[in-house]
Amino acid sequence: MRYFQSLILYVSHGFDEDLNLSSMFVEDREIRERFAALHAPLTAQAAVAEANRCLNCFDAPCMVACPTHIDVPGFIRRIASDNLRGSARKILESNVLAGSCSRVCPVEVLCEGSCVMHRYDRPPIQIAQLQRHAMDFFHRSGEPLMLQPAAEIGLHVACIGSGPASLACAAELRRQGARVTVLERRALPGGLNTYGVADYKLSTAESLLEVELIRGMGVEFRLNTAVESSAQLAALEAEFDYIFLGVGLGAMQRLNIPGEEAHAIQRMHQTSGVLNALELIAAYKTGHITRLGGKIIVVGAGNTAVDAAVAAKRLGADSVTILYRRAETDVTAFDFEFAHARHEGIEFLWRRLPVAIRTSEDDRILLDTLAVRQGDDGLETVPGSELTLHCDTVIPAIGQSSLMEMLREFSGVVMQQGRVTIDPDTGETSNRKFYAGGDCTNGGREVVDAVADGKRAALGILKAHCAAKEAAHA
Numbered sequence: 517m518r519y520f521q522s523l524i525l526y527v528s529h530g531f532d533e534d535l536n537l538s539s540m541f542v543e544d545r546e547i548r549e550r551f552a553a554l555h556a557p558l559t560a561q562a563a564v565a566e567a568n569r570c571l572n573c574f575d576a577p578c579m580v581a582c583p584t585h586i587d588v589p590g591f592i593r594r595i596a597s598d599n600l601r602g603s604a605r606k607i608l609e610s611n612v613l614a615g616s617c618s619r620v621c622p623v624e625v626l627c628e629g630s631c632v633m634h635r636y637d638r639p640p641i642q643i644a645q646l647q648r649h650a651m652d653f654f655h656r657s658g659e660p661l662m663l664q665p666a667a668e669i670g671l672h673v674a675c676i677g678s679g680p681a682s683l684a685c686a687a688e689l690r691r692q693g694a695r696v697t698v699l700e701r702r703a704l705p706g707g708l709n710t711y712g713v714a715d716y717k718l719s720t721a722e723s724l725l726e727v728e729l730i731r732g733m734g735v736e737f738r739l740n741t742a743v744e745s746s747a748q749l750a751a752l753e754a755e756f757d758y759i760f761l762g763v764g765l766g767a768m769q770r771l772n773i774p775g776e777e778a779h780a781i782q783r784m785h786q787t788s789g790v791l792n793a794l795e796l797i798a799a800y801k802t803g804h805i806t807r808l809g810g811k812i813i814v815v816g817a818g819n820t821a822v823d824a825a826v827a828a829k830r831l832g833a834d835s836v837t838i839l840y841r842r843a844e845t846d847v848t849a850f851d852f853e854f855a856h857a858r859h860e861g862i863e864f865l866w867r868r869l870p871v872a873i874r875t876s877e878d879d880r881i882l883l884d885t886l887a888v889r890q891g892d893d894g895l896e897t898v899p900g901s902e903l904t905l906h907c908d909t910v911i912p913a914i915g916q917s918s919l920m921e922m923l924r925e926f927s928g929v930v931m932q933q934g935r936v937t938i939d940p941d942t943g944e945t946s947n948r949k950f951y952a953g954g955d956c957t958n959g960g961r962e963v964v965d966a967v968a969d970g971k972r973a974a975l976g977i978l979k980a981h982c983a984a985k986e987a988a989h990a
Contacts (some may be wrong), residue, residue, distance in 0.1 A: 540782060543721055544803045549714035550568060550830045566715045567596035572639050573632055574621030574929050578643060582631035583968040584611040588627060591829040592646055604654035607647060612687040613726050615655060616709050618648035619718045661729040666693035671981045674699060676743050677846045679707020680963045681954030683730050684764030684970030690733045692978055698735060701742035707764055707965065713796040714823040720801045749927055758977045761936060761952035762970060765916035765960055768792035772816060774894055779881065793824035793913035798829060810908030812836045813883055815870055821913035822857045829860050837863040841888045841895065848892040869897060881907050916960060935959055943973025951977055
C-alpha cells in the first residue's frame with residue numbers, strides 16, 4: 517500500500533525539514549501499473565527534433581494563451597540546443613508547478629491550440645511534452661528551485677490550503693524574501709494535484725516532488741491543520757501579516773435522493789455503495805482502494821466524472837456507465853476527455869435522472885431513474901419512464917460545493933455565489949488582510965489558472981506590504 521508516515525514526521529504541526537516528501541510516499545505497484553501515464557515521455561532525440569520544428573514566433577500566440585505566460589519559444593529553443601537545465605529554468609521563471617501543468621493542462625485549448633502550425637494544416641508543436649521533458653530532467657537532477665531566497669523583508673504570510681494556488685503564492689513570496697507558512701487540513705500537501713487529479717495524468721509522487729521543491733525554499737508546512745472556526749481565523753490574523761486563501765472547493769455535491777445517505781460508503785476499503793468521485797480518486801491515489809469490481813454507475817459528465825469512470829475501469833470494474841440527465845451534445849467534459857472515456861470502454865446513458873437508491877435482495881444497489889426531456893421551463897421528467905439499474909457502486913460527480921462560508925460572517929470577506937470575491941489584478945478580497953486565488957475564486961478551473969492566481973496574489977501582497985512600510989515611515 518501507499519502510505520505517508522505521518523505519526524513520526526510531524527514536528528510542531530509541520531514535518532522534519534531533513535526528510536524528503538517523495539521518499540516518504542510509497543507507491544502501490546499495482547496502482548502504478550494500472551494507471552500508467554497516458555503519453556510516454558519524449559526521448560532525448562525526439563525532443564530535439566520536435567523542438568527544431570518550432571518557428572520561434574516573435575508574437576508567440578502560445579505564450580499569450582498560457583495563463584502563466586511561459587516563454588514557450590525561449591524554453592523550446594534551449595531544448596533544441598540541448599540545454600535542458602536552461603530550458604527548465606526559463607519555464608520555472610513563470611510557473612513553479614510546470615511539471616504538473618505539462619501533464620494536466622488542457623493544452624489542446626490553450627498553448628497547443630494556439631500554435632501557428634494550425635494555419636498550415638500541420639500538427640501543433642508538442643509544447644506540453646517538451647515542457648515535461650525539460651521538467652523531468654530538472655527533477656532528476658535534484659537541483660533546488662532556488663539556491664538562496666532574497667533577504668528577509670519582515671513579512672510573514674499564511675496560505676490556507678496547499679493546492680496549486682497556495683504553492684505558487686508561497687513560492688513567489690519566498691522568492692521575494694517573505695516568510696511563508698502553508699496550512700493543510702490533510703496528511704499530504706499538494707491539494708488537488710495530490711488527491712484529485714487522475715493518476716494516469718499526474719501521480720501523487722510527482723505532485724509531492726514539486727511540493728518538496730517549494731519546501732526546499734524554506735516554506736513551512738503545517739499538515740493536519742484545519743481552519744474551521746472564527747477563533748482559528750482570529751488567531752491566524754494575529755499571527756500573520758496577510759492570509760492567502762487557496763482552499764479550493766468543498767465536497768462533491770450530493771444527489772439528494774432517497775437512500776443516498778444510507779448507502780454512503782463510510783470506510784475507504786469498502787467499495788459497494790455510494791462513493792463520490794473525489795473520494796474515489798483520493799482513495800486510490802493514496803492506496804486505500806486498489807481494486808473496484810462489479811458494475812459501476814457514475815452520475816455526471818464533467819471532467820471529474822470522466823476521471824472517476826476511467827479510474828473505476830482501471831481498478832477492475834466489470835463495466836462502467838456514465839449516467840447524465842442531458843444529451844451527449846451537452847457534455848461539460850473537454851472533447852478529448854470524452855473521447856478518452858470512450859476509448860477506455862466507458863458506456864453512456866443519456867437523458868436519465870437518478871431518483872432513489874435501494875438495495876436488492878442479493879445486496880446489490882438498485883438505482884431508480886426517470887427519463888428527462890426538455891420542457892418549456894427547462895428539463896422535466898417523463899411520466900411512466902421508470903427504469904431501475906442494478907449496480908454495485910454509484911459514484912456521484914455533479915460538481916463541488918463552496919468552502920469557507922465562515923469567512924463571510926467572521927472576517928468580512930465578501931462571497932458571491934459561493935465564490936470569494938477578489939480584485940482580479942491583485943487577488944485582494946474585501947478584507948485587506950485576506951487575498952485569495954484558485955478554485956475558491958473562479959468556481960473550478962485548471963491547475964495552470966490556479967498557479968497564475970497564486971503568483972498574482974503574491975505580487976499583490978508584496979505591493980501592499982511595501983505601501984504599508986512607506987506609509988509607516990512617512
